[in-house]
Amino acid sequence: METYNSKEASRIAGVSLRQIQYWDERGLIRTSVKAARGRGSKRLYSFDDLLCLKVMKDLTYRGLSLQKVRRCLQPLRRYSAEHGRALESLRYLTDGEKLFVITSDREKILDAIGRHFVFSVGIGRLVRELNSSLRQASAATRRASARTMRQFIEKQVGST
Numbered sequence: 001m002e003t004y005n006s007k008e009a010s011r012i013a014g015v016s017l018r019q020i021q022y023w024d025e026r027g028l029i030r031t032s033v034k035a036a037r038g039r040g041s042k043r044l045y046s047f048d049d050l051l052c053l054k055v056m057k058d059l060t061y062r063g064l065s066l067q068k069v070r071r072c073l074q075p076l077r078r079y080s081a082e083h084g085r086a087l088e089s090l091r092y093l094t095d096g097e098k099l100f101v102i103t104s105d106r107e108k109i110l111d112a113i114g115r116h117f118v119f120s121v122g123i124g125r126l127v128r129e130l131n132s133s134l135r136q137a138s139a140a141t142r143r144a145s146a147r148t149m150r151q152f153i154e155k156q157v158g159s160t
Contacts, residue, residue, distance in 0.1 A: 003033050003044040012133040013053035054126045
């Protein structure tokens with residue numbers, strides 16, 4: 001399983017380091033890989049943790065309270081645990097007061113149809129954005145490693 005430190009998680013999910021720390025301290029989003037254990041220790045995040053950060057950012061940006069978003073993350077984590085990864089078909093719907101998680105479950109879809117919704121958030125879009133950010137971060141890391149190796153070789157060749 002690939003893991004990401006706080007700095008990488010911040011860059012990939014588009015959330016500030018301070019925001020990640022605040023959400024962790026308040027128990028809103030806890031890392032599933034390695035939690036911080038005092039000052040200077042490092043948190044490690046999984047792909048699903050990054051997705052939760054992205055969902056948290058997206059829903060709070062849309063004006064949902066932190067408590068509502070916390071409730072929203074529970075089904076996402078449950079689906080991720082059951083299916084190995086978050087389902088790209090998941091959608092969150094809200095009427096401004098209640099949050100509904102919609103999957104391919106016919107009964108849930110029918111129950112939600114009769115409500116007036118303020119907005120809908122597709123998890124698939126967030127997963128695609130996250131995958132794109134991960135590819136960009138990986139490419140940047142490879143370029144930096146290659147540059148470091150070239151500099152090392154040039155230094156070795158120049159010193160002989």
